[in-house]
Amino acid sequence: MSDVYQELLEATIAHVKDLKAHGVRFIPVSPEKLAALAALTPAAPVRRAASASPGPVTSRSVAARAQPSIPSAKPVVVELSAAAVPAPSAAIADSPKAAAFEALRKKVLECTQCPPLVAARQNVVFGVGNIDAELMFVGEAPGADEDQAGEPFVGKAGQLLTKIIQAMNLSREKVYIANILKCRPDMPAQESGNRKPTSQEMQTCIPFLHEQIDLIKPKVLVALGGTAVEGLLGQAGGITKLRGNWQTYRGIPLMPTYHPAYLLRNQSITEKRKVWEDMLQVMAKLQMAINDKQRNFFLKAGS
Numbered sequence: 001m002s003d004v005y006q007e008l009l010e011a012t013i014a015h016v017k018d019l020k021a022h023g024v025r026f027i028p029v030s031p032e033k034l035a036a037l038a039a040l041t042p043a044a045p046v047r048r049a050a051s052a053s054p055g056p057v058t059s060r061s062v063a064a065r066a067q068p069s070i071p072s073a074k075p076v077v078v079e080l081s082a083a084a085v086p087a088p089s090a091a092i093a094d095s096p097k098a099a100a101f102e103a104l105r106k107k108v109l110e111c112t113q114c115p116p117l118v119a120a121r122q123n124v125v126f127g128v129g130n131i132d133a134e135l136m137f138v139g140e141a142p143g144a145d146e147d148q149a150g151e152p153f154v155g156k157a158g159q160l161l162t163k164i165i166q167a168m169n170l171s172r173e174k175v176y177i178a179n180i181l182k183c184r185p186d187m188p189a190q191e192s193g194n195r196k197p198t199s200q201e202m203q204t205c206i207p208f209l210h211e212q213i214d215l216i217k218p219k220v221l222v223a224l225g226g227t228a229v230e231g232l233l234g235q236a237g238g239i240t241k242l243r244g245n246w247q248t249y250r251g252i253p254l255m256p257t258y259h260p261a262y263l264l265r266n267q268s269i270t271e272k273r274k275v276w277e278d279m280l281q282v283m284a285k286l287q288m289a290i291n292d293k294q295r296n297f298f299l300k301a302g303s
Contacts, residue, residue, distance in 0.1 A: 101131050101215055108182050108208050114201060120186035123150035127212060129176035134286055136218035137161065138209065139259070140227035141181035141201075143194040152177050157261040161224070164260070167297065168279055168288070176216055180231040181205045202231040213250055220285050221252050222278075225259030244278050246285075255282050273298035 109124045125142040128151050137153075145155030153161045162172055180202050185195045213221070223229045226239035232249050235242065239256060247254040257278040263271060276297050283290050 097131065097215060101212075104208070104211050104215065111182070111205075111208075113204050114183065116186045117181075117183040117201070121183045122147045124182050125150055125152050125179060125184070126182060127176060127178035128152055129172060130174055131176065131216055133174060133176040133216060134219040135170065135174075135222070135282065136176045136178065136213065136216060136220070137165075137222045137224055138228050138232065139177070139179045139224045140231065141179050141194075141197045142184040144184065144192075146179075147184035152179050153260075156264055157259065160260040160263060164275070164279060167276075167294065168283055169294075176212075176218065178209060178212055180209055180228060182208060196227055197231075199230075206231060210250070213252070218252060220282055221249055221254040222282060223247075223249075223254055223256045225262065228259070229256045244274065244281070246281070253285055255285075269298050269300075 105126050108126050111124070112118050125146050129136075139152060142152060143155055143157075145158070146152050152158070161177070165172060165175060181197045182205055185197045185201065187193065187195060221232075223232055226237060229239050229242055230236045232254065233242075233247060233256075239258065242256040243258060245256070247256060255278055258271065258275050263275060280290060280295065283294075
């Protein structure tokens with residue numbers, strides 16, 4: 001592979017990562033551009049017959065040999081897979097805030113403070129969402145699904161969180177979602193599942209979350225689960241007592257609630273209603289409109 005091609009390839013990958021880092025999920029690509037990209041692919045050496053006349057080699061002749069047959073059609077939409085490019089989602093903007101956020105992201109991606117986690121991780125899970133969000137959700141640490149995707153809350157618990165956000169008439173693109181730990185806690189050899197991060201791991205990584213919070217400046221924080229509450233407030237095992245009761249973190253109202261994974265384990269309508277009541281409080285704090293249907297989620301008829 002030539003040095004020029006390698007440089008072009010690396011520049012393209014860096015550009016795609018930057019787009020993904022700023023929330024771009026799909027790229028329209030015309031068939032003509034696909035053909036042009038294919039023409040740049042370095043061709044394998046061709047063994048010529050001894051009697052053949054080599055003839056002049058030009059960029060046009062190389063492109064003609066490499067270019068595949070692509071019929072004229074509508075632009076192809078290429079999805080930027082989260083698994084391929086781990087990065088947060090944010091609005092593309094040439095602003096000091098966006099630049100500071102990008103600098104922070106790069107710093108986090110290069111972090112090696114926890115060698116066991118660095119050795120075991122597939123991706124750093126920085127965060128995802130709107131850097132101008134009024135609402136920010138904080139979890140504990142990436143799980144196996146998040147480690148593979150490079151994005152927080154993408155597994156079953158994450159899908160439930162997305163539904164909760166949508167029920168609030170919001171979207172993942174309008175809020176910000178992050179974890180206290182940016183790397184998945186390493187697991188013992190031949191063991192599956194996820195483990196709770198240690199206090200030391202949370203203390204080491206939480207300064208990155210502080211920087212995210214200070215840059216985003218959300219109006220409300222939601223702590224998802226007991227471990228997130230422990231990492232933020234230093235109170236272990238208190239989620240049952242704390243959930244639904246406003247706290248303050250770095251001067252911002254904080255609502256502790258159950259982790260979506262808890263609701264997956266406990267399908268009780270009563271427990272689901274508790275989390276929803278917490279979200280109703282969050283919506284009220286943000287002065288969001290709440291309709292009757294939302295108020296009555298998970299309520300029995302006549303209650």
